[in-house]
Structure formats: structure tokens, C-alpha cells
Amino acid sequence: GLKKKEVNVLCLGLDNSGKSTIINQLKPSNAQTQDIVPTIGFIFLSQCLICQVKADIGTSGNIITSECTGSTDQSSLFSIRLMCDPILFFANKMDVRDALSSVKVSQLLCLENIKDKPWHICASDALKGEGLQEGVDWLQGMIR
Numbered sequence: 001g002l003k004k005k006e007v008n009v010l011c012l013g014l015d016n017s018g019k020s021t022i023i024n025q026l027k028p029s030n031a032q033t034q035d036i037v038p039t040i041g042f043i044f045l046s047q048c049l050i051c052q053v054k055a056d057i058g059t060s061g062n063i064i065t066s067e068c069t070g071s072t073d074q075s076s077l078f079s080i081r082l083m084c085d086p087i088l089f090f091a092n093k094m095d096v097r098d099a100l101s102s103v104k105v106s107q108l109l110c111l112e113n114i115k116d117k118p119w120h121i122c123a124s125d126a127l128k129g130e131g132l133q134e135g136v137d138w139l140q141g142m143i144r
């Protein structure tokens with residue numbers, strides 16, 4: 001039969017890039033919040049926000065439950081190294097005028113140099129929820 005599997009997902013990105021909005025969109029609608037408060041206080045590593053999301057991923061790829069905690073200690077840094085495999089990139093805010101395409105973003109980040117783990121990039125609009133499911137579907141396929 002189909003079983004639930006608990007996975008740890010780390011969500012990293014620049015301040016204000018839309019991490020909380022993306023995570024919120026992936027929650028079931030009855031667990032979503034209307035007001036996303038910027039996640040200040042979890043900042044380290046030159047503006048990278050470390051947000052550890054513990055999530056139960058359902059059979060359809062949706063997040064059933066999630067819990068977000070931030071940390072600045074060494075052990076979480078270490079766990080990032082252990083856990084960032086595979087890597088899903090969201091080129092978020094694709095709705096913004098002059099937003100770079102996902103191809104352009106992957107070139108600028110030299111993603112083709114990542115050879116030791118699977119990675120994928122999706123353009124997304126977290127406000128409308130567009131592009132998120134594609135990414136989650138890919139991630140789900142990777143961790144099945």
C-alpha cells in the first residue's frame with residue numbers, strides 16, 4: 001500500500017525571497033496563514049535564512065503537517081551538509097517585471113557545476129502558488 005514517509009526539508013534563501021510564502025502555500029488550506037510575518041532572527045551566513053521544515057509528505061506530494069524552526073548553531077550547519085541532497089531551487093517571484101528566467105538563474109548560480117546530487121529548478125510565483133507543485137512533485141520523486 002501507499003505509506004506516508006517523514007522527511008526533513010531545509011528551506012534556504014535570501015531574506016524576503018519568499019520562503020515563508022512558499023512553505024505556507026504547500027500547507028493544507030486549513031493550516032495556511034493569511035499574514036506571513038517575515039522570519040527575522042534565523043539569519044546567519046550572510047543573509048541566508050535557515051528554516052528547518054519537518055514535513056510529512058503525503059502520497060500526492062502535498063505537505064500534510066509541517067513545523068518550522070530556525071537555528072544558528074553549528075549542529076544545524078552540519079545537518080545542512082548531510083541533508084541537502086537532493087536540491088530543489090525555486091526561481092521565485094517570476095511574476096515580477098524583468099524577473100530572470102529559471103534558465104538564466106541556473107546559469108548565474110552555475111547549477112550545472114552540481115554533479116554530486118540531483119537538482120532541479122522551477123520558476124515560481126508563491127503568491128499565486130504557481131510552479132510550486134512541479135517542484136514538490138520532482139522532490140517527491142527523488143525521495144520516494
Ligand code: GDP
Nearest residue numbers: 015016017018019020021038092093125126127
Ligand atoms: P522570506 O523572508 O523568504 O520568508 O520571504 P516571505 O515569504 O516573507 O516573502 C517576502 C515578501 O515577498 C512578501 O511580501 C511576500 O508577499 C512577497 N512574495 C513572496 N513570493 C512572491 C512571489 O512569487 N511574487 C511576488 N510578487 N511577491 C512574492
